[in-house]
Amino acid sequence: MESIREILNLDTFVVVKKAKRGTIIQRAGVNTSLGYYVRKGLLRSYTIDEKGKEHIFMFASEGWLIVDIESQEFHHSTELYIDCLEDSEVVIFDRKDINASNLTKIQLERINDLLSRRIAALQRRVILLLSATAKERYIAFLETYPDLPNRVPQRMIASYLGITPQALSTIRGKMAGKN
Amino acid sequence: MESIREILNLDTFVVVKKAKRGTIIQRAGVNTSLGYYVRKGLLRSYTIDEKGKEHIFMFASEGWLIVDIESQEFHHSTELYIDCLEDSEVVIFDRKDINASNLTKIQLERINDLLSRRIAALQRRVILLLSATAKERYIAFLETYPDLPNRVPQRMIASYLGITPQALSTIRGKMAGKN
DNA sequence: CGAGCGCTTGATTGAGTTCAAAAATCGTGG
């Protein structure tokens, strides 16, 4: 499996940025044509609702890519914040440059593969959210992203799962008791 | 906005099929390299969980495309059923043929756009499922797909929203009362 | 060493589920 980094030959039009834990890399709706490849560290993308509550859309550790495609394709509706959960090294590129840069067919095909994979992941997530209880979603999360629970605070895992930190704590308590 | 039909010049390697309402076009996990372009009518894709309960992943009316990318990219996990909610005319193509057919760069770029749009839609759906109440999700559904409520039974809208038909009925009752 | 943040635990509340049954609508065969 090839990374976006190799596919695009990112180094040609790229800025590498080091950012400390807590740094907000992108505010909702600003600079939405930028993409972020995580070379080192851990990022997250999330929205903030009217009540001020955060909802985590995705995590991205080493080798992952975060792009707020939503804002780029449609100008209305959900826009994402992106920030660092650990000190990180991020390769920043501008989608406009990529599009203007006359990619080869092979590069385009591989981008298609990456997009398809993302769609597949989102499909699984939607179906989990539709059909599974909080506990089932938590177990699925542990199986899908075994390294993240050690690196991500529990309240953020809860946010990713769509439940409160208290509920997740209770679930974990029950699971620990039963095993 | 260009349809997949024009983009791929589908007529070259395509079967057109007419199917009556209720016909299952694809069973979970079978023939997952096929894609379905809806020329006329209305399709849906859905999973069935261990308890036999259906969860609708998406609807596709005229001009839309259904492909179970999940199963094609990964062989494990969620697989979708696809069936007709109305008598339909469906253009069936095989992704393998598409991939083998030496697409032009322009076609590839446009496929990229379509995939990005799908990702954007899924992103919105995930965030709605994470953050919104059943009522809010229903209102968003009405706004996003104004033609569907007339064509889709309510229990299926409920399934798409991730709630029971009874809950949807109650929500509708309250909304009708208040306006 | 203290202040603040994050996790846990418990009590209460509420949105949505489940179970059940009646009312409305649909669709099919005659």
Add this chain to the structure above:
DNA sequence: CCACGATTTTTGAACTCAATCAAGCGCTCG
């Protein structure tokens, strides 16, 4: 085109899972 059976929607009561509210504990880091 109508009538009847089957499916869908509505309504209501009891229940459940998770949210909210609130308090206490344990860490970490300044």
